[in-house]
Amino acid sequence: MTPMMAQFLEIKAQYKDALLFYRMGDFYEMFFEDAVAAAEALDIALTKRGKHQGEDIPMCGVPVHAAENYLLTLIRKGFRVAVCEQLESPAEAKKRGYKSVVKRDVVRLVTPGTLTEETLLEARKHNYLVAYSNIRDDGALAWVDISTGELHVTPCPQVKISPELARLAPREVLVSDNNLNALEGIAAEVGASVTALAPGSFDSASASARLTKFFSVKSTDAFGQFSRPEISALGALLDYLELTQKGQLPSIRPPVREDHRSIMQIDPATRRNLEITQTIQGERKGSLLSVIDRTMTAGGARLLFKRLSAPLVTVDPLHQRLACVTYFVDQPYAIEPVRDTLRKIPDIDRALSRLSVERGGPRDLAAIRDGLDHASRMSDLFPSTETPEILTNALASTVGHDDIVSHLSEALVAEPPLLARDGGFVSAGYDPDLDEARKLRDDGRKVIAELQATYSGDTGISALKIKHNNVLGYFIETPAGHASKMMSEPLSTQFIHRQTTANAVRFTTNDLSELETKILNAGERALSIEARVFAELQQRVVEAANQIGAVADALAEIDLYAAFADLAIEKNWCKPSVDTSRIFDVVDGRHPVVEAALQAENSGPFVANSCDLTARENSAAIWLLTGPNMAGKSTFLRQNALIALLAQIGSYVPATSAHIGLVSQLFSRVGASDDLARGRSTFMVEMVETAAILNQADERAMVILDEIGRGTATYDGLSIAWATLEHLHSANSCRALFATHYHELTALSESLPGVENATVTVKDWENEIIFLHEVRKGASDRSYGVQVAKLAGLPASVVDRARVVLDQLEAGEREGGGRSKELLDDLPLFSTAPAPQVTAAASSQVEDRLEDVIPDDLSPREALQLVYELKALARR
Numbered sequence: 001m002t003p004m005m006a007q008f009l010e011i012k013a014q015y016k017d018a019l020l021f022y023r024m025g026d027f028y029e030m031f032f033e034d035a036v037a038a039a040e041a042l043d044i045a046l047t048k049r050g051k052h053q054g055e056d057i058p059m060c061g062v063p064v065h066a067a068e069n070y071l072l073t074l075i076r077k078g079f080r081v082a083v084c085e086q087l088e089s090p091a092e093a094k095k096r097g098y099k100s101v102v103k104r105d106v107v108r109l110v111t112p113g114t115l116t117e118e119t120l121l122e123a124r125k126h127n128y129l130v131a132y133s134n135i136r137d138d139g140a141l142a143w144v145d146i147s148t149g150e151l152h153v154t155p156c157p158q159v160k161i162s163p164e165l166a167r168l169a170p171r172e173v174l175v176s177d178n179n180l181n182a183l184e185g186i187a188a189e190v191g192a193s194v195t196a197l198a199p200g201s202f203d204s205a206s207a208s209a210r211l212t213k214f215f216s217v218k219s220t221d222a223f224g225q226f227s228r229p230e231i232s233a234l235g236a237l238l239d240y241l242e243l244t245q246k247g248q249l250p251s252i253r254p255p256v257r258e259d260h261r262s263i264m265q266i267d268p269a270t271r272r273n274l275e276i277t278q279t280i281q282g283e284r285k286g287s288l289l290s291v292i293d294r295t296m297t298a299g300g301a302r303l304l305f306k307r308l309s310a311p312l313v314t315v316d317p318l319h320q321r322l323a324c325v326t327y328f329v330d331q332p333y334a335i336e337p338v339r340d341t342l343r344k345i346p347d348i349d350r351a352l353s354r355l356s357v358e359r360g361g362p363r364d365l366a367a368i369r370d371g372l373d374h375a376s377r378m379s380d381l382f383p384s385t386e387t388p389e390i391l392t393n394a395l396a397s398t399v400g401h402d403d404i405v406s407h408l409s410e411a412l413v414a415e416p417p418l419l420a421r422d423g424g425f426v427s428a429g430y431d432p433d434l435d436e437a438r439k440l441r442d443d444g445r446k447v448i449a450e451l452q453a454t455y456s457g458d459t460g461i462s463a464l465k466i467k468h469n470n471v472l473g474y475f476i477e478t479p480a481g482h483a484s485k486m487m488s489e490p491l492s493t494q495f496i497h498r499q500t501t502a503n504a505v506r507f508t509t510n511d512l513s514e515l516e517t518k519i520l521n522a523g524e525r526a527l528s529i530e531a532r533v534f535a536e537l538q539q540r541v542v543e544a545a546n547q548i549g550a551v552a553d554a555l556a557e558i559d560l561y562a563a564f565a566d567l568a569i570e571k572n573w574c575k576p577s578v579d580t581s582r583i584f585d586v587v588d589g590r591h592p593v594v595e596a597a598l599q600a601e602n603s604g605p606f607v608a609n610s611c612d613l614t615a616r617e618n619s620a621a622i623w624l625l626t627g628p629n630m631a632g633k634s635t636f637l638r639q640n641a642l643i644a645l646l647a648q649i650g651s652y653v654p655a656t657s658a659h660i661g662l663v664s665q666l667f668s669r670v671g672a673s674d675d676l677a678r679g680r681s682t683f684m685v686e687m688v689e690t691a692a693i694l695n696q697a698d699e700r701a702m703v704i705l706d707e708i709g710r711g712t713a714t715y716d717g718l719s720i721a722w723a724t725l726e727h728l729h730s731a732n733s734c735r736a737l738f739a740t741h742y743h744e745l746t747a748l749s750e751s752l753p754g755v756e757n758a759t760v761t762v763k764d765w766e767n768e769i770i771f772l773h774e775v776r777k778g779a780s781d782r783s784y785g786v787q788v789a790k791l792a793g794l795p796a797s798v799v800d801r802a803r804v805v806l807d808q809l810e811a812g813e814r815e816g817g818g819r820s821k822e823l824l825d826d827l828p829l830f831s832t833a834p835a836p837q838v839t840a841a842a843s844s845q846v847e848d849r850l851e852d853v854i855p856d857d858l859s860p861r862e863a864l865q866l867v868y869e870l871k872a873l874a875r876r
């Protein structure tokens, strides 16, 4: 085995679960099974190199300069990558002996939850790494985004893991080996990869020591009281960061404890169903987030994502947030200037995090400079009226950083290059040594010419020249005739003789050889001075990390409220009134996503609908919604849930007025949605999810059930829907919207005082159905399923047959349900499957009238008259 292969195998043995990027010159090479897996994942050629135990060694490689893109693909495909660098040059290795192998080691383990590079991250989304820990029955979750430095922790009993992970949508979850089985499925459901660590990583005593050391505090009490599982989860995060970042720890802000009781509980199925941050297909486009996101900065977008994932259930902070939106709504002229400035602000958080792990470049420094500079002018853009508390505090954080801004402005050129190693980012005039080095490098020839002029003046020999060749380097040459003058005092003390040729004598001076070395080294020297300046500036920035982080937070807040206001004004949304009552009174509410879709398709206006779900005292308030398919039941149900959600993140809402008594839990289920991925039958899923609601919903819950029970036989379904409605009413006593096709359920409104019937109206016109999308009190008379099926393009023969069957069934119902089977038996089987025929629709009066018209014979006046006539006919 070659020494190099021995080294590879030794390093690889430490990183068994990662692909090893083994640096060889300008390439990262992969060998053995790593090469096979990577070649396939990256679609690159698999070659071989040498033999190991008699077999060819598979190999593939990626060029270092393009490595980031390949990393991105590998990480997206679920791989972890250990980056192994050369720690010395081949020349240095040779000094240790002819056969020495260049020293190498892993400098970083790249995993989905520990990314910092711009190209590997989604700008408008957090990149969370989560750790779950439990000690006996107590559990906790801690999460960090190392690209922004945020660190959080919350108590988390077992049953809350799934909803919490759905809320955070992490990229990677750390668990102890013992918990792997329990967590694997849950993490996979939210698309996170799971990394199992040895139980030692979760040890709460060493975790505590790790935390106090990392944050340089005496005790973790400095950040508040944490339970043992909380400390353990936080400690596991730090342990993993040490492992993956190889000691180059990012700057992370002290842990903030979150209490899940202050956050609206929304389980994974509800999140999926309401398409809050992504659609059921997993795309951002078409989600609530995509429709309401008007933020200008990446930080603002991440804050919106976070807020939308965790609506509040406490009134005061919501009033404070709403006051900020109102501030902008009341002073609309202030919005554009503020947003114009925000538009120019780079991603300060992520630049800061890259600098803190020494993975940043000059552009990150410039991002901090420009971000802080724009921030400092932010408060001038605010009208002089009094700002609400949150904005006042945010604005206070935006100022006071002039020192660092002026330092960075002095030091950096306006638009620095991406990489520090190529230099060219420090401004002229900042560092005299650098200026000199650059002058020598760039103006080498000019400096030599100046020296030549000086010497020719000093010696009085106008023919004196400074020349260059490969043997002597720079030298001074005079014609042979001046030799004796040059070689006698006083000139001989300064000019040192080097060579005499047939026609000339050559000299050097101390100054010239110094200049020569300087010129030769100038390029390198300039680079090393720039590297030093970069390190100094980086340190300066990292030392001010907390301050700079606070500016980034402040800008994100300002961005979010200005964005909410911009949306509210343009879409005509109203300020919700939020309190602790159990009122839910929305007047003329709209579904923001459906409305936007209708607008985009130019498909007519959205019909606004009111919903009064106010619960009296201890009772429930339930609307039982019937109506034909496609009438807009699901839309109505969801729009009300979304309005509650928007109100509780502190946004205005799509309605004319809205009074929302805080909703603490939000549940939304749709009957019989497929969940083949989890291998459960659709009906089973529906029942499991319904059970979860009936077991958990309390009187502050809002429940949306869309056709529960439809996944099974009619009577079973009806019975289940019936009992579910009764339970929601009498046991859960919550506010609920219940859409159903079982008209039989409408009878319940008579026996259950908290249940009201409502229906979405349609107009039946000559067997055609017209959707009015209006929600009215009362029950619908029919399902109109057959008409809707016709609209969908079911063959005419099938529609006709369905009508016959329906008529028979309805007749049977009228004569007593027991006769249905008999009637079905009576339905003549074959006579009812007529050959498809094209049936001409009865022509309308308008069509008849048009038939008579010869357009070319009409005068303009007659044409106008005709239009009036047709309109009158159409109205009949």
Ligand SMILES: Nc1ncnc2c1ncn2[C@@H]1O[C@H](COP(=O)(O)OP(=O)(O)OP(=O)(O)O)[C@@H](O)[C@H]1O
Binding pocket: 594, 598, 605, 606, 607, 608, 609, 627, 628, 629, 630, 631, 632, 633, 634, 635, 636, 773, 774
């Ligand atoms: N209030 C409204 N104003 C205008 N168009 C609407 C409205 N509500 C729904 N629609 C339109 O009708 C379509 C169907 O709505 P929705 O899916 O809510 O119907 P549904 O009654 O739940 O149907 P099904 O019972 O078949 O699930 C929507 O995609 C939308 O285009």
